[in-house]
Amino acid sequence: xxxxxxxxxxxxxxxxxxxxxxxxxxxxxxxxxxxxxxxxxxxxxxxxxxxxxxxxxxxxxxxxxxxxxxxxxxxxxxxxxxxxxxxxxxxxxxxxxxxxxxxxxxxxxxxxxxxxxxxxxxxxxxxxxxxxxxxxxxxxxxxxxxxxxxxxxxxxxxxxxxxxxxxxxxxxxxxxxxxxxxxxxxxxxxxxxxxxxxxxxxxxxxxxxxxxxxxxxxxxxxxxxxxxxxxxxxxxxxxxxxxxxxxxxxxxxxxxxxxxxxxxxxxxxxxxxxxxxxxxxxxxxxxxxxxxxxxxxxxxxxxxxxxxxxxxxxxxxxxxxxxxxxxxxxxxxxxxxxxxxxxxxxxxxxxxxxxxxxxxxxxxxxxxxxxxxxxxxxxxxxxxxxxxxxxxxxxxxxxxxxxxxxxxxxxxxxxxxxxxxxxxxxxxxxxxxxxxxxxxxxxxxxxxxxxxxxxxxxxxxxxxxxxxxxxxxxxxxxx
Amino acid sequence: xxxxxxxxxxxxxxxxxxxxxxxxxxxxxxxxxxxxxxxxxxxxxxxxxxxxxxxxxxxxxxxxxxxxxxxxxxxxxxxxxxxxxxxxxxxxxxxxxxxxxxxxxxxxxxxxxxxxxxxxxxxxxxxxxxxxxxxxxxxxxxxxxxxxxxxxxxxxxxxxxxxxxxxxxxxxxxxxxxxxxxxxxxxxxxxxxxxxxxxxxxxxxxxxxxxxxxxxxxxxxxxxxxxxxxxxxxxxxxxxxxxxxxxxxxxxxxxxxxxxxxxxxxxxxxxxxxxxxxxxxxxxxxxxxxxxxxxxxxxxxxxxxxxxxxxxxxxxxxxxxxxxxxxxxxxxxxxxxxxxxxxxxxxxxxxxxxxxxxxxxxxxxxxxxxxxxxxxxxxxxxxxxxxxxxxxxxxxxxxxxxxxxxxxxxxxxxxxxxxxxxxxxxxxxxxxxxxxxxxxxxxxxxxxxxxxxxxxxxxxxxxxxxxxxxxxxxxxxxx
Numbered sequence: 001x002x003x004x005x006x007x008x009x010x011x012x013x014x015x016x017x018x019x020x021x022x023x024x025x026x027x028x029x030x031x032x033x034x035x036x037x038x039x040x041x042x043x044x045x046x047x048x049x050x051x052x053x054x055x056x057x058x059x060x061x062x063x064x065x066x067x068x069x070x071x072x073x074x075x076x077x078x079x080x081x082x083x084x085x086x087x088x089x090x091x092x093x094x095x096x097x098x099x100x101x102x103x104x105x106x107x108x109x110x111x112x113x114x115x116x117x118x119x120x121x122x123x124x125x126x127x128x129x130x131x132x133x134x135x136x137x138x139x140x141x142x143x144x145x146x147x148x149x150x151x152x153x154x155x156x157x158x159x160x161x162x163x164x165x166x167x168x169x170x171x172x173x174x175x176x177x178x179x180x181x182x183x184x185x186x187x188x189x190x191x192x193x194x195x196x197x198x199x200x201x202x203x204x205x206x207x208x209x210x211x212x213x214x215x216x217x218x219x220x221x222x223x224x225x226x227x228x229x230x231x232x233x234x235x236x237x238x239x240x241x242x243x244x245x246x247x248x249x250x251x252x253x254x255x256x257x258x259x260x261x262x263x264x265x266x267x268x269x270x271x272x273x274x275x276x277x278x279x280x281x282x283x284x285x286x287x288x289x290x291x292x293x294x295x296x297x298x299x300x301x302x303x304x305x306x307x308x309x310x311x312x313x314x315x316x317x318x319x320x321x322x323x324x325x326x327x328x329x330x331x332x333x334x335x336x337x338x339x340x341x342x343x344x345x346x347x348x349x350x351x352x353x354x355x356x357x358x359x360x361x362x363x364x365x366x367x368x369x370x371x372x373x374x375x376x377x378x379x380x381x382x383x384x385x386x387x388x389x390x391x392x393x394x395x396x397x398x399x400x401x402x403x404x405x406x407x408x409x410x411x412x413x414x415x416x417x418x419x420x421x422x423x424x425x426x427x428x429x430x431x432x433x434x435x436x437x438x439x440x441x442x443x444x445x446x447x448x449x450x451x452x453x454x455x456x457x458x459x460x461x462x463x464x465x466x467x468x469x470x471x472x473x474x475x476x477x478x479x
Numbered sequence: 480x481x482x483x484x485x486x487x488x489x490x491x492x493x494x495x496x497x498x499x500x501x502x503x504x505x506x507x508x509x510x511x512x513x514x515x516x517x518x519x520x521x522x523x524x525x526x527x528x529x530x531x532x533x534x535x536x537x538x539x540x541x542x543x544x545x546x547x548x549x550x551x552x553x554x555x556x557x558x559x560x561x562x563x564x565x566x567x568x569x570x571x572x573x574x575x576x577x578x579x580x581x582x583x584x585x586x587x588x589x590x591x592x593x594x595x596x597x598x599x600x601x602x603x604x605x606x607x608x609x610x611x612x613x614x615x616x617x618x619x620x621x622x623x624x625x626x627x628x629x630x631x632x633x634x635x636x637x638x639x640x641x642x643x644x645x646x647x648x649x650x651x652x653x654x655x656x657x658x659x660x661x662x663x664x665x666x667x668x669x670x671x672x673x674x675x676x677x678x679x680x681x682x683x684x685x686x687x688x689x690x691x692x693x694x695x696x697x698x699x700x701x702x703x704x705x706x707x708x709x710x711x712x713x714x715x716x717x718x719x720x721x722x723x724x725x726x727x728x729x730x731x732x733x734x735x736x737x738x739x740x741x742x743x744x745x746x747x748x749x750x751x752x753x754x755x756x757x758x759x760x761x762x763x764x765x766x767x768x769x770x771x772x773x774x775x776x777x778x779x780x781x782x783x784x785x786x787x788x789x790x791x792x793x794x795x796x797x798x799x800x801x802x803x804x805x806x807x808x809x810x811x812x813x814x815x816x817x818x819x820x821x822x823x824x825x826x827x828x829x830x831x832x833x834x835x836x837x838x839x840x841x842x843x844x845x846x847x848x849x850x851x852x853x854x855x856x857x858x859x860x861x862x863x864x865x866x867x868x869x870x871x872x873x874x875x876x877x878x879x880x881x882x883x884x885x886x887x888x889x890x891x892x893x894x895x896x897x898x899x900x901x902x903x904x905x906x907x908x909x910x911x912x913x914x915x916x917x918x919x920x921x922x923x924x925x926x927x928x929x930x931x932x933x934x935x936x937x938x939x940x941x942x943x944x945x946x947x948x949x950x951x952x953x954x955x956x957x958x
Contacts, residue, residue: 033602033605033606035551035552035598035601035602036552036555036556036559036598036601037552037554037555037556037589040552040553040554041552042549042550042551042552042598042602043549043550044549045547045548045549045617047550048547048548048549048550049547049548051550052548068524068527068528069524069527069528069531070521070522070523070524070527071521071522071526071527071530071622071640071746072514072521073514073515073516073519073520073521073638074519074553074591074622074624074638075516075519075575075638076515076516077515077516080515092581093581093582094581095580095581096554096577096579096580096589097577097578097579097580098575098576098577098578098591099576099577099578099579100575100576100578101574101575101576101626101637102571102572102573102574102626103572110516110575112553112577112591119514119515119521122514122515123512123514123521126512127512138524142622143550143553143621145553147580147581158580159552159553159554161550267550
């Protein structure tokens, strides 16, 4: 099996060079490719199918909660981007500018949306007149562009795909509840669907979104101990509404400004899936978003009846709504095993003449190569059971990694010492002052990931200035 | 019912001013709105829901036929756009140019994709090496941008949403078959799903896509007799493959160039739905893509048991997979009737105390206001039957309009005479020469819509030069 060997050798081991391991997987599993435009990726069919599964599941949840999808323009006039002061300061340095339409120079520059708050606000200002028009619960699936200097497929690219929710509410309380509700949707999606454990928390002022009153985030830990901000939910107060003159007549007939939120999750999460679950043989995909959930491999397929039986099994599983690929190509069984391991297919189903004679098949789990000898009677239910165990296992493995790599520090020196030795989450108390946050970044090379909702009390005051602490912060190195 | 009156009055009659009628519907039915960027529209929730239904149905069909979705970059470097001579000549004059990223001027201008042939080709050149890599059957859902001077929502906007299929094949025969297959998918979708009759045919050389060997199209006739090109499918031969150096090792070990297709359908078709089926009361939507298929209106809803019964009926219909809205707002029944007529909801279901007592309801069709008194036993099946009749009726009405407005001409003078009197399709013979096509355009203000697959023989030779005719062409005025 020379091809199998070649393929397995082609992935750099994650312990040798994690960054190279990541890029190898993206390339070899055919998730994405580089494009002729610097920093922009091509999402290939296998990667896009993962994204479509993510979209399908999230979109159904958004709609269940009453959100409606819209299509907003790609471009934002410069004057519109400038309407909210903090927002333009945050985004103007990293946008792409359109200056010409055909051969004519435009009278005003247009930027390619880095995010669409300004467009939604402008639209809201036209359509919201009365409290009866509220809430507005809008969402958009699209790509956005931020002119990043250094890029890596999925993790940081000039263009990326995402959804951006934008909602408008009668009261601050309602908007705050929506902000938290959508953070919860993201957290549940990561944990239950993607098997990625996340911390839920609020960002420090320094790390919050440009123009937000408060930014909430879910933070996942990658296999190498670095953090991935996996979804954010922002509460805007009425700042944007005032800047864009979105006013409505309230129940008491007075003119009021609505309170606003926005929230987003992007193709970046595919990078999170790779780095949370992958291993030296390639991808390990959560069943809910795997483009192929079961790879059916006929063994000795030239023998009479094998392909027929394999097709029957594949059709049965498809009828039970599994995503199945039957590989009856000329490649050796060994090559196929390596190929579907590389592609992270949760289960491999082997079926040969002897299995058929015994009315059974062999199922092999991708995550730990555990083998199951399964009777063909009740196959569907058995697969369901194995997939549930599989999801639980990869989730537990990620929890275990996070546990091993989570530390507590009582001083900045301790934070430095831990950081010199390893990478992970460091819990430490904080007084709330920017100086301390900056000093920790400067000395230990760590950024505040979030102030988790689940707080712990570590004695000794702020890890930096020793003054009374306001909260426990989780620090780390982030993608 | 002052509100109902106001609403009905607010739509311009289609016979008075068809263009104004169209814009009124787009605005009042809340399909789309203008945006702060000239020529770019906002697709509002109700319009976007129609687009999502179109996407869902087409996407399932593409996938059933083996196509895979991908995500290609938004931007194209100028040098890449220039690789295929005809293609760049066709598109360069109407693209938007990005010249700056953040505060830096780019070393090469990038255009926002007007279509993505060049990006697909560049990618294909990297991933296709052998005949084993073929065919490649790719599709992308995205928005594209063409810097149009005059724009109208859905029909012609600088930015529009679409899908673009791009396929690569081993032989010319396979690629030609794919081109026709996908034209067939579009035609069947229009006729069966959208109830829009279409002509299937090939474009003249003058009207074909920039860079194509041949362009096929489906042409629909709008209520006012003007044509709407509703979908196109292009055969490229190996011209792009040669320009982009996409070569593969063939079965005979020689180096060969693959043959290519592309095909697209866009949000423009929503304009087609409006102008094919709509009337002076607003939209008339085909059931398959209507965001709401049945509007349940409780009558005398303050009376005991009415809302309960209405909710039960709505839930029953939802369980049977209908898209249902129960309107229990304070608005009058009359206002609601007008509102859902405006929005083109196929069926209105009225349910009042007497209906409940008699275990029945009243169903009113949007297209012709026909009333049905339906027993609540077997309601689902009855609705299915009425919707099938409804689709058939709106299709027949469109066929009837096309029949009434289709003419045959034996001379250019005749074509002019017909065009002065009315708008529609004019069948006339053509010799195949560009001069004649241009002369007809110049004298009669008509463009060749297509050379239909279903040819007829009209005696007298080319309608223009009287020389022997090659084919019958359908001429018209187009959106």
